Amino acid sequence: MAFDLATLDAPFTALKAFNWGSDANAFKPIDAAVVAAHGDAALRAELEKRFGQLLADDSSRATKEYVCRKLAMIGTSASVSALATLLPSEDHSHMSRFALERIGAPEAAEALRTALGKVEGTLKIGMISSLAARGDKASVPAIGGMLGGDAKIAAAAAEALGTLRTPEAAAALAGAKADGDVAAAITDARLACAESFLAKGDRAAAKAIYESINAAVGAEPKTHRERAVRVAAKRGLLATAE
Amino acid sequence: MSRRPTTRRGFLKTAGTTAGAAVAAPYVITSKALGDATTPPASDRIVMGGIGIGNMGSGDQNNFLNRNDVQYVAVCDVRTKWRDGGKNKVDGKYGNKDCAAYVDFRELLARDDIDAVHIATPDHWHAIMTIAACRSGKDVYLQKPETLTLREGPLMIAAARRYGRVVSGGSQRVLEDYRGIVNPCWSGQIGTIKSLDISVGGPSMPCYLPAQPTPPDIDWELWLGPAPWEPYNSGRCDGNFGTGGGSWRSYIDYSGGSLTDWGAHHFGGAIFAADLRELQPNAVTFNSASDKGGAYVSLTYPNGVEVHHNRPQPLRPEKHSVAHQGAIQILADGQAKEGKPVPSYKGQGGIYGDFIDCVKTREKPFRDIELAVNTMTGPHMIAIAYRLERSLKWDRDAQQFTGDEEANRLVDRARREPWIL
Amino acid sequence: MSLRRALAVVCLGILSGLTAPRPLAADPAPTASREVFDTVVDLIRSGDADMRPVAMEKVRKGLKGEEFTRELAEKVLPGLKKPEDQTALLAALADRADRAALPGIMALAKGQADASVRTAAIRGVAALGGADDVPLLMSLLSGDNASGEAARGALVAIRGTDVSPRLVTALADKDRPAPERVALVGILAERRESATLPALVAAAIDPDATIRAAAMKALGTLGGPAEVPGMVAGLLAAQAGAERNDAERALVLVCTQNRDKEEAAAAFLTRFQAADPSAQESLLPTLARVGGPAVMKIVNGLIASPDLAQRKLGLTALSRWPDATVKDQLLDLIGKATDEEERRLLLGGLIRIAPLPDNTLDPAQKLALVEQTMKLCTRDEERGRLLERASAIRTVDALRYVLPYVDQPSLAESACLSVVELAHHQKLRDGNKDEFMKALDKVLTTTKNEEVIDRANRYKVGKTWERKKAK
Structure with missing residues (x-):
């Protein structure tokens, strides 16, 4: 039976006026509509349209947050544009990613990649984080290029490359020069790449990483972290050998 | 155990100079630190710190602090009250002012003198902190529920295995409270297990509490961390054990609700009893509400065992069944089979002793992170099925739901910058 | 760079002073497996x-072949210093599941190694061994605490079709020391x-009381109808006191809780009816704890007997009845009782059964029976016992009934205990949070019992x- 869209008018009106502390029961029917949108393209399109309007207008942060949570569940390429508008916003960037990270449409990845080149600081880290979580291999060159810059962004870039684990990611990591937290993140990411190569049967590539890390950590590691890295390298070397 | 006592003492001397640290007292070797007939010398003790010191964290701290083979040196909490209370407890125990107190867990993890940490923050922090601790070469005792999303589990296991860390989950009940069902199952007495019924509360809910002025005794940004930004409200972040509202355990951004909170115990006990420890469900069935009762969800494991959450029929004694306090009922075929010895804790002192013993021996603890993750996988899947009101198939190798793109969106959620997993 | 050479770079520091790294030229089999094996051995010997x-991960799951197993168990294992x-x-060799490790492991199990090592070796024998290893493990039963306990665990865990027959033969050997037979x-x-x-x-009728007691306890867990006649013999053989009480508990368990309990109860009745009068007198109180219509007929016959001794036997049996189906009969008899001792006996039975589940009374009816029973109590000792029993009715009405007694000094501790017992049940407590919070506050201002205070604070x-485990 088709969903009665008229039943959503009042809840959407309530949602538009929502702020933290006001009555959330008034827009609860939207939750049910989101669930019902599974397999109902018309309802889904209608919901996305109404959600998009709420993102575009002057609704509260609480309203936009609610909308992003719902678009994380049912959003499609149709919602990407409205969400992407919020990516540079300090207040809304995260919740925009909350939806875009989970929307499978390639347009969502494209929006995140575009924003990656535009936003700065912690917002850039957010883009890196979401692109990695999506497994977006196309972003490897851009993220790899951030290993030499700002330390916090470089560390996040290393983390992301350790999630993406492509040969190009491994090469970018191997060529990076860093110290402190960035170096630690790079080592961790390289170990993750080696595990991935080993799992795929590329022992030579894995071994090269393990040997490099093994040599770098030295015979007498001084810290807990170095000792742990040595364990990782040795474990990996043994795994590549048999 | 401290491998470099001199270094540690050197560090302790200057610990208070780091940003965020609240203690600058010089380290003095007290008679307690030197050891006596029953206390190992400081150099042989496990040096520990605690992250998240309220509620369960306080209990965990007590258990570790009261061990002779632990030297407790640091606490971390984003709330002044818990941080100061935790520090005072340690200082009172050792008769000095040496315990360092941190707001930011990264500063505690940066200390190389610390061998192991216990973590009892809200659940949205567990994966990030555990993985960071493993990378810094520390062993971890992590309160249950160990994960908030399905994606976090494999990453936590990978970090533990990669660096050879001991990571113990934190449900003390799994081994201690459920012997009445565990023993008959493991002995083979009731035969091959067919199904489990678990009665425990449901998933967490959205939080729409109004904004309140943020009090000065909490670092709200760090409390929220990777969770969506929301205004401060005392009921949002209260650490009480309720799951019906007014505690972080109630809300979806920070917890899986009663389903994962008490569920970590009940599912843990039931899964241990039925020895599904190494398995993850491969099917999740959403059963709509009927005249028999409300909707409920069932899990099917690869060996055919079914686990029902809140199936609307009274748990009643049946032939070939064992039950735990009306919360768990296990049905078997009654064909007695060969038993097997029940695994137990290592060391002395329950799950805490098990963890410390494993830190020393490098063995896997009873609630190894892999068991913990497998245990929590079921409740997380159940929550997703309730949310989507439909049945799902799970591909363990891919860690994805099969053929349901919308369900896969709920396997994880975007973290607030600058936090990344 | 070869694997060993690569690892040698970082191993050097650890190995110095412990064991010299073997030169590459000494490798007997320069295959990848041998190279990995040598590396693993180096790591083990490093003590890091x-x-x-x-x-150990490699010992458990890699390095295939008996040759490696034997080398690890016979050459590497005994030479380790820590x-x-x-x-x-x-532990890793046990998980490796290769019996080729057994000789090396057994040597350590029998030797003078550190207790933790012997214990681990005994566990290893259990994991890898079979019936032929039972004598060795039995010989270790009487060893020091560590070895004895490990051997006991190993004899439980060890698999093989001939294992249990060997243990049975050993148990039947009356020349063996009693403690060893009890362990068996x-x-x-x-x-x-x-x-x-x-x-x-x-073993339940063994001349040695410790063996009898152990056997009856075991049968209480495992027994069924076929074991009942033997258990009845064991009950009759038990000495009065703790042994007999425990034996009675075991037999009642078999007839009321275990598999095929109905058939077990019938077997008990049959055995009772075939017994001589003096044995019947001894068995009736136990039979009454099992209950059932046929037993009730016997009990009623005895109560109606003009012989006072017979009547007392019947009343004693009635007071031990396992469920509340006898409530009306007990109330009737209490009402008519002229003998104070008889009245107390019956009232004790009523206090015990009032809150019991018997499939006929709902919680409200049980509470009504408790209230009715309270009116019959004449002594605080009885009232206190009843208040404590009332906590078996897990309803908020039970809390409301018990709570006012917290204000009566002579009954306060019993009432407090009952309140915390009710509060122990989380669902009940959480469902009536306000009432329980107030009740627990009241308990905390009243009780002097430290355990009750601790419980109230926790809830x-x-x-x-x-809950402390019963011995």
């Missing part, structure tokens, strides 16, 4: 705790094999309380 699990390295290797009873019980039940039945903050 961080590297131990890395090496007990923790030896115990770790023993426990081991057989934990192995839970039905074929060994006749041996436990035979107030949502924590649970660990």
Whole structure:
């Protein structure tokens, strides 16, 4: 039976006026509509349209947050544009990613990649984080290029490359020069790449990483972290050998 | 155990100079630190710190602090009250002012003198902190529920295995409270297990509490961390054990609700009893509400065992069944089979002793992170099925739901910058 | 760079002073496996705790072949200096599941190694061994605490079709020391094999009281209808006091809780009816705890007897009835009782059964029976006992009934205990949070019992309380 869209008018009106502390029961029917949108393209399109309007207008942060949570569940390429508008916003960037990270449409990845080149600081880290979580291999060159810059962004870039684990990611990591937290993140990411190569049967590539890390950590590691890295390298070397 | 006592003492001397640290007292070797007939010398003790010191964290701290083979040196909490209370407890125990107190867990993890940490923050922090601790070469005792999303589990296991860390989950009940069902199952007495019924509360809910002025005794940004930004409200972040509202355990951004909170115990006990420890469900069935009762969800494991959450029929004694306090009922075929010895804790002192013993021996603890993750996988899947009101198939190798793109969106959620997993 | 050379770079520091790294030229088989094996051995011998699990992972799941197993068990294992390295290797060899490790492991189990090493070796024998290894493990039962306890666990865990027959033969050997035979009873019980039940039945009438007691306890867990006649013989053989009480509990368990309990109860009745009068007198109180219509007929016959001794036997049996179906009869008899001792006996029975589940009374009816019983109590000792029993009715009405008694000094402690017992049940407590919070506050201002105070404080903050295990 088709969903009665008229039943959503009042809840959407309530949602538009929502702020933290006001009555959330008034827009609860939207939750049910989101669930019902599974397999109902018309309802889904209608919901996305109404959600998009709420993102575009002057609704509260609480309203936009609610909308992003719902678009994380049912959003499609149709919602990407409205969400992407919020990516540079300090207040809304995260919740925009909350939806875009989970929307499978390639347009969502494209929006995140575009924003990656535009936003700065912690917002850039957010883009890196979401692109990695999506497994977006196309972003490897851009993220790899951030290993030499700002330390916090470089560390996040290393983390992301350790999630993406492509040969190009491994090469970018191997060529990076860093110290402190960035170096630690790079080592961790390289170990993750080696595990991935080993799992795929590329022992030579894995071994090269393990040997490099093994040599770098030295015979007498001084810290807990170095000792742990040595364990990782040795474990990996043994795994590549048999 | 401290491998470099001199270094540690050197560090302790200057610990208070780091940003965020609240203690600058010089380290003095007290008679307690030197050891006596029953206390190992400081150099042989496990040096520990605690992250998240309220509620369960306080209990965990007590258990570790009261061990002779632990030297407790640091606490971390984003709330002044818990941080100061935790520090005072340690200082009172050792008769000095040496315990360092941190707001930011990264500063505690940066200390190389610390061998192991216990973590009892809200659940949205567990994966990030555990993985960071493993990378810094520390062993971890992590309160249950160990994960908030399905994606976090494999990453936590990978970090533990990669660096050879001991990571113990934190449900003390799994081994201690459920012997009445565990023993008959493991002995083979009731035969091959067919199904489990678990009665425990449901998933967490959205939080729409109004904004309140943020009090000065909490670092709200760090409390929220990777969770969506929301205004401060005392009921949002209260650490009480309720799951019906007014505690972080109630809300979806920070917890899986009663389903994962008490569920970590009940599912843990039931899964241990039925020895599904190494398995993850491969099917999740959403059963709509009927005249028999409300909707409920069932899990099917690869060996055919079914686990029902809140199936609307009274748990009643049946032939070939064992039950735990009306919360768990296990049905078997009654064909007695060969038993097997029940695994137990290592060391002395329950799950805490098990963890410390494993830190020393490098063995896997009873609630190894892999068991913990497998245990929590079921409740997380159940929550997703309730949310989507439909049945799902799970591909363990891919860690994805099969053929349901919308369900896969709920396997994880975007973290607030600058936090990344 | 070869694997060993690569690892040697970082191994050097650890190995110095412990064991010299073997030159590459000494490798007997320069294959990849041999190279990995040597590396693993180097890691084990290094004594580096961080590297131990890395090496053991390979022992458990890699390095295929008996040759490696034997070398690890016979050459590497005994030469390790640290007990923790030896115990770790023993555990890994056990998991490796290659019996080629057994000779090396057995040598350590029998030897004078550190207790933790012997214990791990004994566990290893259990994991890899079979019936032929039972004599060795039995010889270790009487060893020191560590070895004895490990051997006991190993004899429970060890698998093989001939294992249990060997244990049964050993149990039947009356020349063996009684403590060892008691241990064997426990081991057989934990192995839970039905074929060994006749041996436990035979042990239930052993001349040695400790063996009888252990056998009856085991049968209480494992027994069924076929074991009942033997258990009745065991009950009759038990000495009055603790042994008899425990034996009675075991037999009642078999007839009321275990598999095929109805058939077991019928078997008990049959055995009772075939017994001589003096044995029947001895068995009736136990039979009454099992209950059932046929037993009730016997009990009623005795109560109606003009013989005062017979009547007392019947009343005693009635007071031990397992459910509340006898409530009306008890109330009637209490009302008519002229003898104070008889009245107390029956009232004791009523207090015990009032809150019991019997499938006929709902919680409200049970509470009504408790209230009715309270009116019949004449002594505070009886009232206190009834208040404590009332906590078996897990309703908020039970709390409301018990709570006012907290204000009566002579009954306050019993009432407080009952309140915390009710509060122990989380669902009940959480469902009536306000009432329980107030009740627990009242308990805290009243009781002097430290355990009750601890429990009340725990329940107030949502924590649970660990009940001490019964001995």
